[in-house]
Amino acid sequence: MQFLNDNRNILYSFGIIIFLIALAACTRNDEPELTPVHQATPYTFEIPPGFPTMLNIPEDNPLTLEGIELGRYLFYDTRLAGRADEGKFMTCASCHIQENGFVIGMPRPHPYGLDGDSTHHAMLPLINLVWNPGTYGWNGSVPSIEEDVRAVITDPTEFNSSPEAVVEAIQNISGYPELFEKAFGSREVTLDRIARAIAQFVRTLISSNSKFDRYLRGEIQLTQSELKGFVLFTTEEGADCFHCHGGAGNPLFTTHKFYNNGKDTLFTDPADRYSITGDPMDRGAYKASTLRNIEFTAPYMNDGRFNTLDEVIEFYSHHLLWSPYIDPLMHHIANGGTQLTPSEKTDLKAFLLTLSDTTFINNPKFGKPEKFPDEP
Amino acid sequence: MFRNLLNTLPYQEQCHTSVLDRLILFMSVMIILSLSGCDGEEPIDEPDNQSAKIRISFSHLIDDQPIDFDTLKYVNEAGNPYMVNEIQYFISDVTLFRNDGFARIIDDWKDIHYVDTDLPATQTWEVYDKIEPGTYDSIAFTFGIVPEKNISFMFVNPPEKDMFWPEYLGGGYHYMKLNGKWLPEGQTVQTIPFDFHLGRGQVYFSYPDSITGFIDNQFNVSLPASGFHLNSGETKEIEMIMHVEKWFKDPHVYDHDVFGGYIMQNQEAMLMVKENGHNVFTVKIKD
Structure with missing residues (x-):
């Protein structure tokens, strides 16, 4: 009996110890997290019907109402470059103009920076970038919007400034430290926070309400010419745009992939896709830009060589150039182009214009704030 | 103190404590078992003693050798010199057959698998389902997607x-x-792209103006020599091999000079692709 009692006592002890360990283990994980000093308001992202559910939002930069608001101020505040003391003012919106789909537009195909130097490539629109897989720019070299903002500051063809000057400029503008506190928990202005705030704002620039979107939603009908253009857009024997630029099944109107589309026979650009991948088949290859709001985003192509949609359609119809690097999807190279007739060109253009989203380019939430933080 | 308190109880009550012993032990065991749930991690879906799993890998050969992409070094049955730049495709409804008539369809929604020669992650498929152990005689699948699942x-x-x-x-x-890309007859340098695409075909009434119907061109592939035994707890490695040259070979000799660079609106060509697909795949099952 004593043996049994001893064993029973051991069992009691064992059971209690295990119970306490288990309780402690669970308790440790169930402890409430320390309440942060600051909690910005999460932004609810509404994914339009048919759009990808996979969003490229970094874990360390979730969208918040306060972050987006701050980003919008910075996006439009020409003191951002940190060179106001030289009488030089520049910010994102100096070139990314809303009415042009956030490119600079004609007649300045290559934007130039504060010191007069032009950018290497023409601009890409800031449209639906929350779905970019992390290959920003014509050659896909920029991994994030945050990284792009940081690069702009020191780029000789853009701000040609320094992180210190930018931070100091914003820190010294009354009202901004309070906005940084609301967005990030303290009044400290840093380059990282500036980049994160602007990136948050840019990720909200969603275009999903074009005439074509309304057609897909069953709200309106397209004209006969627009419908014919849609058929041309999405058929191999037509213009065959859809393999690279999407369509109803890919409403981003880009695959975010890189193609040599037959513009040239010699390739000397040191900043093509080949410069990033080293793959010879990427010589002369550039990102297929989104066709959303294409009406507003001239000039076209990586070097801005085409000023109008008519020129672009003419190029794809009759002026493709063969090279060993031409993308295999460019099968119409066999005939020098798609050989669209004049009426087909008209129809295709009519369809492309259905991708214009006036609610996007006129959305006041994407536009310049009525006043900046230091203004009464 | 708790133990001493129990020892002070009269015998009748100590009899009750044997129930208490069990209760404490039971609680301890349950709590230990539930500890894994405290860290918030999802349990790993491993095969258990009553099931097994399969992992399918995909490889792509030309003339029994790994493809040298982007290189004009191959000649098809029609005599067209050609290169391959990329291959993207779906397989679905993978089915494991036993000789007793049992057919195990990998029937989760994930059964539609995408393979892309530019995306290594797509070339290995960790099949979601747990599979019944036993001897399977053969494997079959749908190349493409059956109509009822091929939804825009x-x-x-x-x-x-x-x-x-x-x-x-x-x-x-x-x-x-x-x-x-292929080198058309008479050309020595200038290759022309071919987009060998398979999907729904169209029936045209007065070509090219009027489409009166559609034809589903997916097809079933029964893999030869695909029997295997699946042990409990095992993850079986199955390699599916696409022999690209066979798309152009048997029973139809496919000539790029005849069909050109694009066939999405050419049901005659797509039918040839479909019928040539019957022996494009073989399988290797690793012990």
């Missing part, structure tokens, strides 16, 4: 969404995009 807009994310097949041509998704 069901894929909204890349890379699958980029396989969409335009509504005007029948909708759904490409079964395959095999993109390459």
Whole structure:
């Protein structure tokens, strides 16, 4: 009996110890997290019907109402470059103009920076970038919007400034430290926070309400010419745009992939896709830009060589150039182009214009704030 | 103190404590078992003693050698010199057959698998389902997607969404995009792209103005020599091999000079692709 009692006592002890360990283990994980000093308001992202559910939002930069608001101020505040003391003012919106789909537009195909130097490539629109897989720019070299903002500051063809000057400029503008506190928990202005705030704002620039979107939603009908253009857009024997630029099944109107589309026979650009991948088949290859709001985003192509949609359609119809690097999807190279007739060109253009989203380019939430933080 | 308190109880009550002993032990065991749940991690879905799993890998050969992409070094049955740049395709409804008539369809929604020669992650498929152990005689699958599952807009994310097949041509998704270039007869340098794409075909009334119907071109592939035994707790490695040259070979000799660079609106060509597909795949099952 004593043996049994001893064993029973051991069992009691064992059971209690295990119970306490288990309780402690669970308790440790169930402890409430320390309440942060600051909690910005999460932004609810509404994914339009048919759009990808996979969003490229970094874990360390979730969208918040306060972050987006701050980003919008910075996006439009020409003191951002940190060179106001030289009488030089520049910010994102100096070139990314809303009415042009956030490119600079004609007649300045290559934007130039504060010191007069032009950018290497023409601009890409800031449209639906929350779905970019992390290959920003014509050659896909920029991994994030945050990284792009940081690069702009020191780029000789853009701000040609320094992180210190930018931070100091914003820190010294009354009202901004309070906005940084609301967005990030303290009044400290840093380059990282500036980049994160602007990136948050840019990720909200969603275009999903074009005439074509309304057609897909069953709200309106397209004209006969627009419908014919849609058929041309999405058929191999037509213009065959859809393999690279999407369509109803890919409403981003880009695959975010890189193609040599037959513009040239010699390739000397040191900043093509080949410069990033080293793959010879990427010589002369550039990102297929989104066709959303294409009406507003001239000039076209990586070097801005085409000023109008008519020129672009003419190029794809009759002026493709063969090279060993031409993308295999460019099968119409066999005939020098798609050989669209004049009426087909008209129809295709009519369809492309259905991708214009006036609610996007006129959305006041994407536009310049009525006043900046230091203004009464 | 708790133990001493129990020792002070009269015998009758100590009898009750044997129940208490068990209760404490039971609680301890249950709490230990539940500890894994405290860290918030999902349990790993491993095969258990009553089931097994399969992992399918995909490889792509030409003339029994790994493909040297982007290189004009191959000659097809029709005599066309050609290269391959990329291959993208769906397989679905993978089915394991036993000789007692049992057919195990990998029947989760994940059964539609996308393979892309530019995306290594797609070339290994960790099959979701747990599989019944036993001896299986053969494996079959659908190349492409059967009509009832080939629904437009069901894929909204890349890379699958980029396989969409335009509504005007029948909708759904490409079964395959095999993109390459060939050297047309009489040419010595200038290769021309071919987009060897398979999906829904069209029946034209007065070509090219009027489409009166669509034809589903997916097809069933029964893999030869694909029997295997699946042990409990095992994860079986199955390699599916696409022999690209066979797309152009048997029973139809496919000539790029005849069919040109694009066939999405050419049911005659797509039918040849479909019928040539019967022996394009072989399988290797690793012990």
